[in-house]
Amino acid sequence: MRNELIPDEAAEAAFDWLHANVDAIAEARAQRIYLTEYRKVLKARIMKEHDDEAIGAQERDAYASPRYEEHLHGLRIAVERDERLQFLKETYFAKIEAWRTAAANRRAQI
Numbered sequence: 001m002r003n004e005l006i007p008d009e010a011a012e013a014a015f016d017w018l019h020a021n022v023d024a025i026a027e028a029r030a031q032r033i034y035l036t037e038y039r040k041v042l043k044a045r046i047m048k049e050h051d052d053e054a055i056g057a058q059e060r061d062a063y064a065s066p067r068y069e070e071h072l073h074g075l076r077i078a079v080e081r082d083e084r085l086q087f088l089k090e091t092y093f094a095k096i097e098a099w100r101t102a103a104a105n106r107r108a109q110i
Helices: 008-049 055-064 066-109
Strands: none
Touching (some): 055 066
């Protein structure tokens, strides 16, 4: 008797996807965290280039810098990739959990 809600093949495919994408998921999270933290380093470096100005002006110049804007664009891409992979991961985990529940229910009916 097959699991009517989630076929065994779908659960196996979910396991396979998770196994095949573990490195990509970890890399995406690491890149997102790195770029989030590096934003502070970049801001400080740009501010240091304007250390003859008041702190407020240094900060304004840092935020207005094309380098800072480019960094934020890269961070946006990293966040999007990380979120997409996290969503897919959660989807596959949910599919596996639904398969487990259905399999347990099926066993209880026997």
